[in-house]
Amino acid sequence: MAILRAESGSLLETRDVVFIALFAAIVASLAAFPPITLPLAGVPITAQTLGVMLAGGVIGAVRGGLAIVLFLLLVAIGLPLLPGGRGGFGVFLGPTGGFLIGWIGAAFAIGYMTEWLWDRLNFVLAFTICILGGVIVLYAIGVPWVAFVAKIPLWTALTGSLSFIPGDIVKALIAAGVIMTVKRSYPIIQPRTQADSAGRPGGPE
Amino acid sequence: MLTDLYVFGDSPLHRIRPGVKILALVLVCTLLFILEGWPMVSLGGALVALCFALSGLRLRHVVAALRPALWILLVIFLVQTYLTDILFASFVVFRFAVLILAATVVTATTRTSEMVDGILAGLRFAPSWVPKNQIALGVSLCLRFIPLVLSVFQDVRQAQRARGLDRNMIALLVPLVVRTLKTADEVAQAIHARSFD
Numbered sequence: 001m002a003i004l005r006a007e008s009g010s011l012l013e014t015r016d017v018v019f020i021a022l023f024a025a026i027v028a029s030l031a032a033f034p035p036i037t038l039p040l041a042g043v044p045i046t047a048q049t050l051g052v053m054l055a056g057g058v059i060g061a062v063r064g065g066l067a068i069v070l071f072l073l074l075v076a077i078g079l080p081l082l083p084g085g086r087g088g089f090g091v092f093l094g095p096t097g098g099f100l101i102g103w104i105g106a107a108f109a110i111g112y113m114t115e116w117l118w119d120r121l122n123f124v125l126a127f128t129i130c131i132l133g134g135v136i137v138l139y140a141i142g143v144p145w146v147a148f149v150a151k152i153p154l155w156t157a158l159t160g161s162l163s164f165i166p167g168d169i170v171k172a173l174i175a176a177g178v179i180m181t182v183k184r185s186y187p188i189i190q191p192r193t194q195a196d197s198a199g200r201p202g203g204p205e
Numbered sequence: 206m207l208t209d210l211y212v213f214g215d216s217p218l219h220r221i222r223p224g225v226k227i228l229a230l231v232l233v234c235t236l237l238f239i240l241e242g243w244p245m246v247s248l249g250g251a252l253v254a255l256c257f258a259l260s261g262l263r264l265r266h267v268v269a270a271l272r273p274a275l276w277i278l279l280v281i282f283l284v285q286t287y288l289t290d291i292l293f294a295s296f297v298v299f300r301f302a303v304l305i306l307a308a309t310v311v312t313a314t315t316r317t318s319e320m321v322d323g324i325l326a327g328l329r330f331a332p333s334w335v336p337k338n339q340i341a342l343g344v345s346l347c348l349r350f351i352p353l354v355l356s357v358f359q360d361v362r363q364a365q366r367a368r369g370l371d372r373n374m375i376a377l378l379v380p381l382v383v384r385t386l387k388t389a390d391e392v393a394q395a396i397h398a399r400s401f402d
Contacts, residue, residue, distance in 0.1 A: 012336065012339055013393075014339075014342070014393055014396050014397060014401060015389070015390070015393035015397075017339045017342050017343050017346070018346060018389045018390075018392050018393040018396065019386070019389050019393075020343055020347075021342075021343045021344075021346035021347040021350055022346070022347075022350050022354070022385050022386070022388065022389045022392075023385075024343075024347045024350075025347050025350035025351045025353070025354040025385075026354055026381065026382065026385055028347075028351050028354070029351060029354040029355045029358055032355065032358070047374070050374075050378075054378070054382065058382060058386070059386075066343075070343050070344065070347055071347075073324075073344070074344070074347060074348070077315075077317050077320035077321065077324070078209045078210045078211065078312045078315065078316075078317045078320060079209055079210075079317055080209070080210055081351075084273055086273050087209075087210055087312070088210050088308055088309060088311070088312030088313075089227075089230060089308035089311055089312055090270055090304075090305040090306075090308035090309050090312065091273075092308075093234060093301075093304040093305055093307075093308050094273075094274045094277075094301060094304070094305055095274065095277050095278070095281060095301060096274075096277060149301075150281045150284075150285070150297055150301075151285070151293075151297050152281065152284050152285065152288065153288070156284055156288070160280065160284075174374045174375060174378070177375045178375055178378045178379055178382060181375065181379045182379060182382050182383060182386075185379070185383055186382075186383045186386050186387065188386060
């Protein structure tokens with residue numbers, strides 16, 4: 001892999017591109033996942049934002065963010081990859097388009113924090129990271145977007161989005177469990193602190 | 206699963222180059238937000254209606270395009286009526302309908318393969334810092350991998366059903382992710398071995 005990077009001089013190795021493509025495919029196939037219904041709220045939640053959390057937490061900030069970019073590109077060019085077979089440019093122009101764009105920021109933020117805390121990552125930390133990225137960052141992009149395009153006050157848009165919070169918490173719990181198990185069994189992320197000082201293991205010496 | 210939202214037809218709109226259609230869509234959407242107000246939205250609505258008629262799309266395509274956004278549009282309509290008046294509420298919702306339907310025209314008259322070709326053709330004009338080969342590789346790999354991941358998912362689900370774990374999200378996701386990551390490493394080695402770069 002080291003040779004590859006040295007020759008192409010590019011930011012991404014071929015291996016990174018393959019990870020990006022495969023994770024975009026995972027996010028796409030999560031639309032076919034059986035939706036879980038919350039016992040309390042009765043709101044059906046789809047697994048796709050779970051894929052966004054996993055993209056950041058499993059393959060890291062840059063690759064995770066790019067996986068979501070690639071996925072959204074395929075949605076935009078007309079593949080029905082969103083739940084209910086939705087796709088095309090229309091989904092970005094609807095009121096909730098900002099949340100789709102926000103997925104990119106969410107995956108990147110989750111990946112960045114995961115890389116940063118990789119060595120001391122535990123379930124609670126992973127859960128907190130998923131909430132910070134998958135809820136705070138996501139809503140910070142999605143809610144003002146709704147408020148702007150639907151011409152409603154920011155506060156109204158925010159209260160309207162709160163009904164999705166319970167589902168997001170469940171998803172963050174599941175994502176944290178998956179991230180921790182994958183970290184133990186097949187770790188992909190290299191910790192950011194180590195990468196800065198000593199260079200990535202397997203990278204150019 | 207990998208059927209696109211293309212609606213078969215042979216209209217002038219089907220034959221326009223994808224890049225031109227996308228640029229037109231971007232232009233219309235920007236205008237709808239810059240020149241706010243009923244005249245522009247009505248003009249946009251008329252344009253979209255004309256495009257629907259030209260491309261041979263039926264009423265059911267209109268319904269199919271608007272149905273996913275129906276509930277949220279209803280909520281926005283009610284909130285806007287409460288906050289301002291019914292005229293402004295209908296303006297906001299009507300603009301959404303025009304935007305979504307304009308996008309539907311582009312999606313329904315352009316094959317995904319044409320879009321991919323369009324992207325790859327457009328990449329030729331991109332500045333040199335854009336990793337063109339890697340973008341092309343990523344798009345084509347992902348299109349190939351979606352059916353693969355779905356079949357892995359079916360395998361995992363059957364295996365976990367045998368253990369009574371098929372409602373357990375973690376038990377479904379961890380094997381899916383790990384097997385996919387292993388496949389990614391194998392594919393990367395295969396690409397490397399064939400000196401792609």
